[in-house]
Amino acid sequence: MAQEAHVTQGPLTTEAGAPVSDNQNSETAGVGGPVLVQDQLLLEKLAHFNRERIPERVVHARGAGAYGTFKVTADVTPYTRAAFLSEVGKETEVFLRFSTVAGNLGAADAVRDPRGFAVKFYTEEGNYDLVGNNTPVFFIKDAIKFPDFIHTQKRDPYTGSQEADNVWDFWSLSPESTHQVTWLHGDRGIPASYRHMDGFGSHTYQWNNEAGEAFWVKYHFKTDQGIKNLTAEEAEILAGKDPDSHQRDLREAIERGDYPSWTVGVQIMPVAEAATYRFNPFDLTKVWPHADYPIHWFGKMELNRNPENIFAEVEQSIFSPAHFVPGIGPSPDKMLQGRLFAYGDAHRYRVGINADHLPVNRPHATEARTHSRDGYLYDGRHKGAKNYEPNSFGGPHQTDRALWQPVAVTGVTGETVAPVHTEDNDFVQAGNLYRLMTEDEKERLVANLAGGISQVSREDIVERAINNFRQADPDFGKRLEAAVQALRG
Numbered sequence: 423m424a425q426e427a428h429v430t431q432g433p434l435t436t437e438a439g440a441p442v443s444d445n446q447n448s449e450t451a452g453v454g455g456p457v458l459v460q461d462q463l464l465l466e467k468l469a470h471f472n473r474e475r476i477p478e479r480v481v482h483a484r485g486a487g488a489y490g491t492f493k494v495t496a497d498v499t500p501y502t503r504a505a506f507l508s509e510v511g512k513e514t515e516v517f518l519r520f521s522t523v524a525g526n527l528g529a530a531d532a533v534r535d536p537r538g539f540a541v542k543f544y545t546e547e548g549n550y551d552l553v554g555n556n557t558p559v560f561f562i563k564d565a566i567k568f569p570d571f572i573h574t575q576k577r578d579p580y581t582g583s584q585e586a587d588n589v590w591d592f593w594s595l596s597p598e599s600t601h602q603v604t605w606l607h608g609d610r611g612i613p614a615s616y617r618h619m620d621g622f623g624s625h626t627y628q629w630n631n632e633a634g635e636a637f638w639v640k641y642h643f644k645t646d647q648g649i650k651n652l653t654a655e656e657a658e659i660l661a662g663k664d665p666d667s668h669q670r671d672l673r674e675a676i677e678r679g680d681y682p683s684w685t686v687g688v689q690i691m692p693v694a695e696a697a698t699y700r701f702n703p704f705d706l707t708k709v710w711p712h713a714d715y716p717i718h719w720f721g722k723m724e725l726n727r728n729p730e731n732i733f734a735e736v737e738q739s740i741f742s743p744a745h746f747v748p749g750i751g752p753s754p755d756k757m758l759q760g761r762l763f764a765y766g767d768a769h770r771y772r773v774g775i776n777a778d779h780l781p782v783n784r785p786h787a788t789e790a791r792t793h794s795r796d797g798y799l800y801d802g803r804h805k806g807a808k809n810y811e812p813n814s815f816g817g818p819h820q821t822d823r824a825l826w827q828p829v830a831v832t833g834v835t836g837e838t839v840a841p842v843h844t845e846d847n848d849f850v851q852a853g854n855l856y857r858l859m860t861e862d863e864k865e866r867l868v869a870n871l872a873g874g875i876s877q878v879s880r881e882d883i884v885e886r887a888i889n890n891f892r893q894a895d896p897d898f899g900k901r902l903e904a905a906v907q908a909l910r911g
């Protein structure tokens with residue numbers, strides 16, 4: 423291990439700092455007698471141990487993180503006034519946490535599942551979090567469906583296992599998932615490591631410049647290591663042999679100085695083009711084809727430092743899509759809007775109200791100046807400063823400049839589906855993805871999907887699932903039907 427052990431001088435102590443005389447034998451009433459309540463070291467150790475865990479993330483529980491640097495390589499000031507992007511050559515510290523989605527904290531890494539790609543930029547205007555995945559799209563397009571979706575990916579309340587019935591029931595009843603499900607069962611569905619995959623912001627976000635002009639953008643992180651994937655068979659073996667394969671690979675690469683990097687870019691859509699674009703630009707189940715909006719490459723991100731303590735820096739790290747900085751903001755994507763609430767709420771529950779004060783989470787290039795105070799594990803950082811505003815004693819005050827530009831809206835309130843643009847439907851981009859694949863890729867895709875669908879116990883769910891792929895492309899549906907029939911006999 424490259425990491426040096428933390429060595430302290432002097433005797434072992436209790437949490438309160440008193441020297442410990444014996445850390446091997448608890449105190450008893452006479453030799454061989456019962457243990458005494460006055461052995462405070464024993465009680466303290468057992469009590470502390472019982473409280474070592476915090477709730478794991480309800481999704482993306484299993485992950486690995488590393489620190490690094492983001493460097494601007496091309497001018498993007500015509501599009502955003504974000505200070506960390508203001509100059510070519512400018513560097514910003516980052517922390518990135520990769521993850522799988524469905525598995526629990528102890529699950530294996532080499533599984534077919536999207537990978538989380540959450541980046542925290544420690545900018546001089548506060549922390550900017552981009553909480554993305556290794557896939558450009560997602561299964562659903564409305565946050566109200568997220569808890570149901572995740573329930574189908576997690577353990578069944580009766581069997582206690584992930585069930586193909588639940589997974590395919592939900593996907594087949596949510597045809598908008600067809601694009602992402604096709605992506606997930608293709609070659610990129612099981613990356614060889616966290617280093618060998620791309621990252622995406624996935625959602626559409628707003629950039630806005632000094633002049634107050636707004637743009638819609640989609641982020642891309644292209645791996646400089648090259649894409650490498652595992653086949654279903656390779657993954658099955660690796661998951662059993664080395665459940666920590668991704669985590670180990672990342673740590674060891676950084677330890678040997680083989681720093682992974684990504685080239686960072688955005689697709690940029692002028693705001694005026696959004697209403698008439700052929701796809702709804704705020705629909706997370708769709709990409710913007712690069713022929714429509716090419717990628718502007720503007721940065722390089724390198725990971726070069728491992729965390730020293732996994733619990734403190736990875737388990738307690740928090741990322742929120744609501745952590746914006748001036749020049750960057752949300753879009754009306756309904757999924758994103760739901761996420762703007764969900765993450766802060768998760769952090770308050772999982773890590774606590776002062777989670778932002780922890781070293782990995784607090785701003786590194788500026789300081790947080792708020793009037794919020796107290797709560798569990800408050801460290802007294804504000805000392806005697808006034809805790810209200812406006813006040814007559816100096817202290818932080820508002821800037822009167824919004825982080826992002828206002829967005830025009832019309833209509834009445836209601837439970838509405840996302841607007842459908844001219845070429846939109848649930849299948850068109852899944853079909854395009856299928857038709858882009860080579861014959862070999864198509865074969866593996868169909869085999870992977872058939873492997874999952876064939877485990878479903880009910881014919882109606884099987885037929886509905888196949889029908890979604892049939893609508894994406896008739897050949898896709900025909901091959902899948904044959905493959906499923908062959909497996910089900």
Ligand code: HEM
Pocket residue numbers: 478479480481482485519520521537538539540553554555560564565566568623624625739740741757758760761764765768769772
């Ligand atoms: C409405 C839809 C969604 C909801 C409600 C939601 C909710 C959550 C919650 C509650 C967590 C755990 C946070 C924590 O405990 O710290 C989480 C983690 C995460 N989510 Fe989502 N999520 C949604 C969609 C997405 C999408 C579309 C992406 C990617 C494009 C994504 C990427 C991630 C990542 C990368 C993490 C792990 C962050 C980390 O490393 O700490 N999620 N999500």
